[in-house]
Amino acid sequence: xxxxxxxxxxxxxxxxxxARLDYFEDLQERYLSIEGLEARWHTIEALSLGDDHDKxxxxxxxxxxxxxxxxxxxxxxxxxxxxxxxxxxxxxxxxSVASASCLEDEEWLIPMHRNCGSHLAKGHPAASIMAHFFxxxxxxxxxxxxxFHMGYHPKKITGLISHIGTTVPIASGAAWAEKIRGxxxxxxxxxxxxGTSAGDFHEGINLAAVKQLPLVxxxxxxxxxxxxxxxxxxxxxxxxxxxxxxxxxxxxIDGTNALLMHKxxxxxxxxxxxxxGPTLIESVTMRITGHSVYDKFTDYVDIEMHSKWAEERxxxxxxxxxxxxxxxxxxDEIGESHARARKEAEKARDEALKSPFPDPRTITDxxxxx
Amino acid sequence: MSQITYREAISAALWDEMERDENVFxxxxxxxxxxxxxxxxxxxxxxxxxxxxxxVPLSEAGFTGAAxxxxxxxxxxxxEFQFADFVxxxxxxxxxxxxxxxxxxxxxxxxxxxxxxxxxxxxxxFHSQNPEPWFFTTPGxxxxxxxxxxxxxxxxxxxxxxxxxxxxxEYKKFYNYPLDDLPEALRLDVPEEDYTVPLGVxxxxxxxxxISLVTFGTTVLEALEAADVLAREGVEVExxxxxxxxPFDKGAILESVKKTGKLLVLHEARKRGGxxxxxxxxxxxxxxEYLDAPIRRVGAIDTPIPLSPPLEKAYLPGTDEVIGVLxxxxxx
Numbered sequence: 001x002x003x004x005x006x007x008x009x010x011x012x013x014x015x016x017x018x019a020r021l022d023y024f025e026d027l028q029e030r031y032l033s034i035e036g037l038e039a040r041w042h043t044i045e046a047l048s049l050g051d052d053h054d055k056x057x058x059x060x061x062x063x064x065x066x067x068x069x070x071x072x073x074x075x076x077x078x079x080x081x082x083x084x085x086x087x088x089x090x091x092x093x094x095x096s097v098a099s100a101s102c103l104e105d106e107e108w109l110i111p112m113h114r115n116c117g118s119h120l121a122k123g124h125p126a127a128s129i130m131a132h133f134f135x136x137x138x139x140x141x142x143x144x145x146x147x148f149h150m151g152y153h154p155k156k157i158t159g160l161i162s163h164i165g166t167t168v169p170i171a172s173g174a175a176w177a178e179k180i181r182g183x184x185x186x187x188x189x190x191x192x193x194x195g196t197s198a199g200d201f202h203e204g205i206n207l208a209a210v211k212q213l214p215l216v217x218x219x220x221x222x223x224x225x226x227x228x229x230x231x232x233x234x235x236x237x238x239x240x241x242x243x244x245x246x247x248x249x250x251x252x253i254d255g256t257n258a259l260l261m262h263k264x265x266x267x268x269x270x271x272x273x274x275x276x277g278p279t280l281i282e283s284v285t286m287r288i289t290g291h292s293v294y295d296k297f298t299d300y301v302d303i304e305m306h307s308k309w310a311e312e313r314x315x316x317x318x319x320x321x322x323x324x325x326x327x328x329x330x331x332d333e334i335g336e337s338h339a340r341a342r343k344e345a346e347k348a349r350d351e352a353l354k355s356p357f358p359d360p361r362t363i364t365d366x367x368x369x370x
Numbered sequence: 371m372s373q374i375t376y377r378e379a380i381s382a383a384l385w386d387e388m389e390r391d392e393n394v395f396x397x398x399x400x401x402x403x404x405x406x407x408x409x410x411x412x413x414x415x416x417x418x419x420x421x422x423x424x425x426v427p428l429s430e431a432g433f434t435g436a437a438x439x440x441x442x443x444x445x446x447x448x449x450e451f452q453f454a455d456f457v458x459x460x461x462x463x464x465x466x467x468x469x470x471x472x473x474x475x476x477x478x479x480x481x482x483x484x485x486x487x488x489x490x491x492x493x494x495x496f497h498s499q500n501p502e503p504w505f506f507t508t509p510g511x512x513x514x515x516x517x518x519x520x521x522x523x524x525x526x527x528x529x530x531x532x533x534x535x536x537x538x539x540e541y542k543k544f545y546n547y548p549l550d551d552l553p554e555a556l557r558l559d560v561p562e563e564d565y566t567v568p569l570g571v572x573x574x575x576x577x578x579x580x581i582s583l584v585t586f587g588t589t590v591l592e593a594l595e596a597a598d599v600l601a602r603e604g605v606e607v608e609x610x611x612x613x614x615x616x617p618f619d620k621g622a623i624l625e626s627v628k629k630t631g632k633l634l635v636l637h638e639a640r641k642r643g644g645x646x647x648x649x650x651x652x653x654x655x656x657x658x659e660y661l662d663a664p665i666r667r668v669g670a671i672d673t674p675i676p677l678s679p680p681l682e683k684a685y686l687p688g689t690d691e692v693i694g695v696l697x698x699x700x701x702x
Contacts, residue, residue, distance in 0.1 A: 108442075108443055110439075140475065140476070141474045141475060141476070142476075144470075144473050144474045145474045149474070150474075150475070151471075151474070151475035151477060152475075153442075153475060153476060153477045158439070158442055158475070158477075159471060159474055159475035159477070161462070161466045161467050162466075163462045163466055163467075166435055166462060166463060166466075166467055168435075169431065169432045169433070169434070169435025169436050169438075169439065169463070170435050170436070170438055170439035170442070170467065171439060172432070172435070172436045172439060173435060173436030173437055173438060173439025173440040173441070173442075173443070173447075174439040174440065174442060174443040175439075176436055176439070176440050176445075177439070177440040177443035177444060177445045178443070179421065180395060180421045180422065180440075180445065181444075187443075199431065199432075200431055200432060200435060202429075202432075203427070203429035203431055203432025203433075203435070204432050204435065204436070206427055206429065206432070207426065207427055207429065207432050207433065207436055210427055211424075366472055366473050366476065367472070367473050367509045367510055368472065368510065368512075368534050369472040369478035369479075369480075369533035369534050370533065
């Protein structure tokens, strides 16, 4: 509570210093009197998973699989199997998996480029993801695009483009379709801390708020937009402070905590499904990797601080500890879950590498839909 | 069968398609409560409700993106831009997201973007533009430009039923054009019953043996007027309304050029970078041996669109200019 004390004694909060692990307490002091805002940090409570052992293990396995898939892809890149570039979400695995696993099969997911876990949780097969990264015919874009620029329409996952911010209006529209049809389905979308500066973020959220659309937008504040820090990106202390401006609820949460994300995102989706309109969730994580595989991030990050996050706030380690401490899983079960994830990722890689490269004669196929 | 205005034809197509398919919905600024800047959707909201005739916040990129998202999720949105010029706000959504989505993600984007285009009495630099050159280089988009009430209705129905993003250019100049003042070739009966006009098929507005005049949009008026003058001088000009800019009716252009041996391509948009360059090139590449004269192009001059009447008149391609070029071609 050092931060809270600092605030009480009149020392101003350093703007956007999310890297400080006690930053959250400062914000809590300052802003939680604003109606509709809520922040959760360092606590796992009121879990919507209940004590269902299988549900916990499924979540654990998906979080572990996400890391295994990304590590396998990273080494495949080093071996020359990935044309172009690759982006990974190390540090964001829990937030991706825990949020997307709250969606029903018929609900749309609008991912960004660090949401490998969301793809996996929504049912996009790892081998298909990898074939996409490898530029193979068996990937969902059959070699037309690469890295995490991919959609998977069979599982209701949209594609994304490099123009950051565009996901939010797209998501509003997908949610609008549900409202017009009068269903009780909601839509889940992601954007980054950098993306909140884009005009599209504003236009998309505002439309969703005005039309009361069934939408949950998660801002993955991983504290870097390529090399730019949050304090250079926005001048308020937290992105959820924008939520009251749009007239919608906002949550600030620890995005390294899978169970907390599962609870908060699940509640927000239920709120949307029952006609309550959109919710903004700021999920604070730390990008424990470069922007892309080409980014030598060690020359601009605070390595000591990074190591601290990797050590103390690793989402997978936290989940392991929680499951053990609460006697939900044994050491053997957790070890088995991790081993199975690695094996699955390797099997997916081998399968993807067997997929042929696209035939140049197919280059004009599908420019227009029939 | 009846004679209705171009504006009434667009309204009728929208109304019919909304009655026919509950996935069709309209969004745009001021279209619901206000009936739209040009009253295309007057009375729609009372009948179809606020969900299907939706006013949106002033946010072209946002509502275009939302239309794409709704299209991905099974709807058939029709977006009204207040003026075609404002579509620049939405470029990334159209060009980068919508146009290539089926190619990249195997997901169709059935979407119609209605753009009230072209000049109309001193509307100025930001309410007068012809946007087709901006989109013409992008695969995955269709671009249509009906010039008659018959085509406006039939092509809008086709566009709404198409599974691709369609840029539907509609001409403010034609909205309320007095029926009695229209040339005979443009005054077509419009059926009340359902019909469609396929996208990509040209219409011969006037047959002729000596010069092919290929055009679309507002300049069908100048083309027909100029052809009348040339006819009185004993030169028969064939006037072709492309109707659809992409896909375009290459066969119709080549067939006509092979018959006449002379080609003029005319449009209201600026000559530099205008789509006439593509049509002229195709004729040069594929019908060279049939040509008896250099291919000519007429379009607006190379400036922004000025507002004051004498400047605007000087900017736009006029009938006199078209007549002059046709005479040169006839004499060549």
